Amino acid sequence: MGDKAADLVLENCSLVNVYSREILPETQIAISQDRIAYVGKDASHTKGKKTVILNLEKKYVTPGFADPHIHVDQFVSPTEFAKKSLLCGVTSLFSDPIDIVSTCGYSGFKEFVKMTSGLPVRFFHVVPGGVPVDRKFSHGKTLTLTEEKSALKIPGVLGLGEVFSWTKVTKRDSKTMRTLSTMLENNCVINGHTAGASGKKLNAYVSSGILSCH
The missing domain is CATH 3.20.20.140 (Metal-dependent hydrolases)
Structure with missing residues (x-):
């Protein structure tokens, strides 16, 4: 909900949805400690002064x-x-x-x-x-x-x-x-x-x- 800033935000990645077999472009993923806190188009509400931002343009993210x-x-x-x-x-x-x-x-x-x-x-x-x-x-x-x-x-x-x-x-x-x-x-x-x-x-x-x- 944005009450606490994420530790890491992945921006502009292409997310591989292994369930629907879709590739979701321009996805943002917020990570707090060892948890995924947000997946969607805009993770701006999770960013803080100490949040690390990684631009993953032209890269794919998939579940392990x-x-x-x-x-x-x-x-x-x-x-x-x-x-x-x-x-x-x-x-x-x-x-x-x-x-x-x-x-x-x-x-x-x-x-x-x-x-x-x-x-x-x-x-x-x-x-x-x-x-x-x-x-x-x-x-x-x-x-x-x-x-x-x-x-x-x-x-x-x-x-x-x-x-x-x-x-x-x-x-x-x-x-x-x-x-x-x-x-x-x-x-x-x-x-x-x-x-x-x-x-x-x-x-x-x-x-x-x-x-x-x-």
Whole structure:
């Protein structure tokens, strides 16, 4: 409403509307701290003595892409990944660091989250769900229920990563059930991995509160 001056105003840009598939010319955008305060033809009411004005004539502005599911720890350090992803228009990442946890446990999870802070790309995280998938085939580390609850208190941790073993859900594995209950009690997102599940098994899996499939 113009009660407080914006920190930054972008002038004369062409705004790409990804919903209507239109390009809106001569658009002005006012930004206050980390919020977009105004989008329209005239942002003069948001300007103050300390407002930075950028003339973006002949340039386009578009919303950043949010990658909803990625295992950054499988490929490269978060710092290097942020550099490359930003060049492709990715501004937010939702990370499921299963390999770090399988190798380094909870201390590795905390260190990985710390590595992603302060980067030009925003990182959000989920607690790896159900690693290792099966003790018969893997000796990887896992998280205790206490560690999972502690992880949820870390800023940027949104919930549970993909629950790989859907059989643990359909067979009501006690640790898996306690983890799912904890996530639901805290209004967290719960990601899934339903490869091979169908019919009654898939319905049972979904009814546990899992919201997605990989």
